[in-house]
Amino acid sequence: xxxxxxxxxxxxxxxxxxxxxxxxxxxxxxxxxxxxxxxxxxxxxxxxxxxxxxxxxxxxxxxxxxxxxxxxxxxxxxxxxxxxxxxxxxxxxxxxxxxxxxxxxxxxxxxxxxxxxxxxxxxxxxxxxxxxxxxxxxxxxxxxxxxxxxxxxxxxxxxxxxxxxxxxxxxxxxxxxxxxx
Amino acid sequence: xxxxxxxxxxxxxxxxxxxxxxxxxxxxxxxxxxxxxxxxxxxxxxxxxxxxxxxxxxxxxxxxxxxxxxxxxxxxxxxxxxxxxxxxxxxxxxxxxxxxxxxxxxxxxxxxxxxxxxxxxxxxxxxxxxxxxxxxxxxxxxxxxxxxxxxxxxxxxxxxxxxxxxxxxxxxxxxxxxxxxxxxxxxxxxxxxxxxxxxxxxxxxxxxxxxxxxxxxxxxxxxxxxxxxxxxxxxxxxxxxxxxxxxxxxxxxxxxxxxxxxxxxxxxxxxxxxxxxxxxxxxxxxxxxxxxxxxxxxxxxxxxxxx
Numbered sequence: 001x002x003x004x005x006x007x008x009x010x011x012x013x014x015x016x017x018x019x020x021x022x023x024x025x026x027x028x029x030x031x032x033x034x035x036x037x038x039x040x041x042x043x044x045x046x047x048x049x050x051x052x053x054x055x056x057x058x059x060x061x062x063x064x065x066x067x068x069x070x071x072x073x074x075x076x077x078x079x080x081x082x083x084x085x086x087x088x089x090x091x092x093x094x095x096x097x098x099x100x101x102x103x104x105x106x107x108x109x110x111x112x113x114x115x116x117x118x119x120x121x122x123x124x125x126x127x128x129x130x131x132x133x134x135x136x137x138x139x140x141x142x143x144x145x146x147x148x149x150x151x152x153x154x155x156x157x158x159x160x161x162x163x164x165x166x167x168x169x170x171x172x173x174x175x176x177x178x179x180x181x
Numbered sequence: 182x183x184x185x186x187x188x189x190x191x192x193x194x195x196x197x198x199x200x201x202x203x204x205x206x207x208x209x210x211x212x213x214x215x216x217x218x219x220x221x222x223x224x225x226x227x228x229x230x231x232x233x234x235x236x237x238x239x240x241x242x243x244x245x246x247x248x249x250x251x252x253x254x255x256x257x258x259x260x261x262x263x264x265x266x267x268x269x270x271x272x273x274x275x276x277x278x279x280x281x282x283x284x285x286x287x288x289x290x291x292x293x294x295x296x297x298x299x300x301x302x303x304x305x306x307x308x309x310x311x312x313x314x315x316x317x318x319x320x321x322x323x324x325x326x327x328x329x330x331x332x333x334x335x336x337x338x339x340x341x342x343x344x345x346x347x348x349x350x351x352x353x354x355x356x357x358x359x360x361x362x363x364x365x366x367x368x369x370x371x372x373x374x375x376x377x378x379x380x381x382x383x384x385x386x387x388x389x390x391x392x393x394x395x396x397x398x399x400x401x402x403x404x405x406x407x408x409x410x411x412x413x414x415x416x417x418x419x420x421x422x423x424x425x426x427x428x429x430x431x432x433x434x435x436x437x438x439x440x441x442x443x444x445x446x447x448x449x450x451x452x453x454x455x456x457x458x459x460x461x462x463x464x465x466x467x468x469x470x471x472x473x474x475x476x477x478x479x480x481x482x483x484x485x486x487x488x
Contacts, residue, residue, distance in 0.1 A: 004257075006253075007252075007253035007254070007256045007257040008253065008257065010249050010252075010253045011246070011249055011250050011253060014241055014245070014246060014249055015241055018238075018241045018245070019233075019236075019238055022238055022239070028239055028242075032242055032244075032245050035245060035249070036245065036248055036249070036252075037348070037350075039249050039252055039253075040252065040346045040347075040351065041350075041351065043252065043253070043256045044351060046256075066350075069350060103235070105227075105232070106231065106232035106235045106236075107232075109227050109228075109229060109232035109233075110232055110233060110236055113229065113233075124229065125233075128229035128230070129229050129230055129233045131230065146187075149187050149190070150186070150187070152190070153186045153187060153189075153190045153222070155225075156190065156221070156222050156225035157218065157221045157222060157225065159224075159225040159227070160220070160221030160222055160223065160224035160225035161221055161224075163224045163225065163227065164220055164221055164223070164224030164225075
């Protein structure tokens with residue numbers, strides 16, 4: 001697998017790139033621009049794609065860095081959950097073949113991840129949702145693997161606090177549980 | 182983040198060796214804090230993938246799918262045999278309700294038309310000029326009309342479309358590597374048979390960024406990219422033109438200013454947005470050889486002679 005194969009792979013990767021772009025940008029129009037620009041950049045640099053690099057991880061990396069550059073260009077330091085465009089998140093449950101409890105659970109999981117701090121949220125999206133290894137996620141975000149693990153641990157503690165059974169010795173987690181929609 | 186936390190996460194995920202697990206279990210028994218962390222991490226073992234798979238995301242816009250397909254096809258056109266495995270050009274559904282209006286207006290689609298033209302040639306299809314406006318719904322007075330009326334060559338149309346995808350970011354980190362560039366130019370001279378020179382346009386405030394070998398309709402097409410002090414990159418594109426020399430002509434193709442001429446069996450197109458750069462004057466200077474050759478003659482003398 002190398003850069004010469006990339007053009008043929010892009011259409012196949014598109015749904016996942018689209019979902020990732022939507023999730024990190026929170027806006028359909030931004031996501032569309034983002035994917036398009038990322039694909040242009042990827043094709044320009046296709047020769048840099050190493051045979052031992054997952055093309056999907058590589059594309060995620062370009063989508064992410066393109067988005068970070070865009071945020072910098074807009075002088076937006078951070079996208080808080082309050083800025084999230086809820087247009088496509090209002091109906092998070094898939095009604096097909098899922099019981100109401102499963103739907104509710106899925107909705108709560110998505111909601112819990114979306115409420116994480118941005119750095120942790122992206123790591124969760126890459127590792128827990130997209131199934132990237134710690135090392136691949138580190139490559140995507142261009143941070144050390146230890147940083148990925150740290151962010152993941154913190155993210156999971158936060159999510160766990162929302163989903164865990166109440167501690168016999170109540171802590172902050174007991175109050176945060178109420179925030180689950 | 183403490184190493185302990187990472188060990189606890191690995192423990193919860195069953196990634197530790199038995200002896201390491203025992204060590205962690207001792208730690209859990211001894212520390213309520215560790216026990217609490219394990220409780221949280223265990224509670225976080227959820228099926229995120231399944232949950233997000235059910236997320237009701239909007240579908241990939243048709244317009245985006247078409248653009249990426251066309252872009253991929255245009256990019257690989259030089260590597261494909263005519264008609265080989267090339268799907269037919271997607272007929273744009275001009276009334277596609279799912280295509281966001283804002284995005285469509287913001288993303289000037291001339292490049293898409295160009296890519297589709299390229300794809301049509303590669304695929305053995307021909308897109309008649311009359312079909313072009315279909316690619317540009319809602320913008321009847323856009324560049325397509327100009328393209329049709331002024332008879333812009335298909336390769337120029339493709340090059341303009343390609344150039345429209347460029348932003349300053351595209352070439353922000355492109356270093357002009359003299360050794361690699363010399364090699365590319367050597368290949369252009371030898372393999373592509375194009376005896377071109379890389380003009381030094383620094384006197385016009387343009388910094389050379391890259392030279393790229395492209396193909397259009399299975400013919401070599403060289404793109405030389407320069408970055409002005411402001412605004413998007415400018416490209417000088419060159420291909421073979423085995424016709425009589427042609428004087429400089431200037432036109433606007435969609436939002437791009439294009440200066441074309443033909444000289445010594447090479448067709449040139451200088452493409453860019455006129456933000457502080459007089460492309461007409463620049464085109465004249467290039468065609469009159471009033472600009473220096475880049476990288477110094479020493480670097481390129483041999484390949485130039487070979488070409």
